[in-house]
Amino acid sequence: MILTNLMGDPEAWVIAQTIRHARELGGTERVESFLALYANAADEPSANGPTAILVSLGWAVGGNGLIQDSLDSFSLMHTGWDEVYLRLSLGWGHVLKGRNLGTVGPWMELIRWTCLSCSER
Numbered sequence: 001m002i003l004t005n006l007m008g009d010p011e012a013w014v015i016a017q018t019i020r021h022a023r024e025l026g027g028t029e030r031v032e033s034f035l036a037l038y039a040n041a042a043d044e045p046s047a048n049g050p051t052a053i054l055v056s057l058g059w060a061v062g063g064n065g066l067i068q069d070s071l072d073s074f075s076l077m078h079t080g081w082d083e084v085y086l087r088l089s090l091g092w093g094h095v096l097k098g099r100n101l102g103t104v105g106p107w108m109e110l111i112r113w114t115c116l117s118c119s120e121r
Contacts, residue, residue, distance in 0.1 A: 028077040032065030039063045057091030
């Protein structure tokens with residue numbers, strides 16, 4: 001299916017909303033330390049966890065909590081929303097390329113993670 005708007009894809013919408021909620025509700029230091037923790041972990045992150053979702057966009061998570069994409073490093077928390085959305089749009093091709101059309105995708109786990117992280121506040 002060809003979409004004229006990224007937010008027309010339910011999985012993209014959930015990822016964008018999760019990033020937005022993390023930015024608004026998660027607390028900058030908390031989210032960046034959480035990302036750094038997963039980046040420095042010896043084990044692979046969960047296949048359906050938040051870090052794996054970012055990696056599915058073609059992004060790498062650095063030990064300092066910064067994200068690396070095809071353009072440069074950026075902070076998920078300090079970079080303006082318009083730029084984060086642009087980077088999400090540019091990375092969406094990685095998700096589509098790896099998508100198994102017979103599955104729902106990792107977005108249901110992402111919804112659960114978002115709800116849990118928001119309820120901890």
